[in-house]
Amino acid sequence: MNEESDENALCKIAFAMDDEADVESERFWARRTESGSYILENVPFFVPGIAVEDEFLAEGHDDEAWATELIGDGGHATVWVEGLERKHQKNHVLLAEVSLELEKLGCYCEIESTNPRLAVDIESADNIDEIISLLYRLEDAGKIGFAVAKTMDWLTALLRDE
Known part of the structure; x- marks a missing residue:
C-alpha cells in the first residue's frame, strides 16, 4: 500500500x-x-x-x-436482470444493450460474464418511472427476467404485485 x-x-x-x-x-x-x-x-x-x-x-x-x-443504508436500490435468450452469446448482447439503456437513465450496471447476469445500481428516484417501465416492457416481451435484490420506498411503490 x-x-x-x-x-x-x-x-x-x-x-x-x-x-x-x-x-x-x-x-x-x-x-x-x-x-x-x-x-x-x-x-x-x-x-x-x-x-x-x-x-x-x-x-x-x-x-x-x-x-x-x-x-x-446508502439509499441505493439493486436490481438483477437475466437475459432469456437460449444462447449464451445472445444474452451477452441483449444485456449489453439493456445496460446501455439503463445507463442513459442514470443507472450504473455491471455484467457478470459466466451466467450472464446484469447487476443494476439505482442511486435515486430520478427517472425511476422510466427505469421500471423499461424493465417491465422487456420482461413482458419475454426478453428478460428481473428481480429487485434491495428495494427502497421510492421503488417499491412502482413494482407489480406478483
Whole structure:
C-alpha cells in the first residue's frame, strides 16, 4: 500500500452466502471509513439486501475480510436482470444493450460474464418511472427476467404485485 492513509483505501470484502445460493460467497470492493467500517463500492450479483454505498462491519485483514453486519443504508436500490435468450452469446448482447439503456437513465450496471447476469445500481428516484417501465416492457416481451435484490420506498411503490 502507498503512503496514503488507510481511510478511503479500497479493499476486497467477502459476504458469505446461505446454503441455497448459487455461490458460497461474493467479494466486493469496499472503502474503509475513519471509524473502521466499510462502504460498498460495487453492485452485488448474488447477495440480496445490500447495495452500493451501504455501510457494514467486517472482521479479518483487508485481503481476507468477511462482512459481519450491515450498519447503514446508502439509499441505493439493486436490481438483477437475466437475459432469456437460449444462447449464451445472445444474452451477452441483449444485456449489453439493456445496460446501455439503463445507463442513459442514470443507472450504473455491471455484467457478470459466466451466467450472464446484469447487476443494476439505482442511486435515486430520478427517472425511476422510466427505469421500471423499461424493465417491465422487456420482461413482458419475454426478453428478460428481473428481480429487485434491495428495494427502497421510492421503488417499491412502482413494482407489480406478483
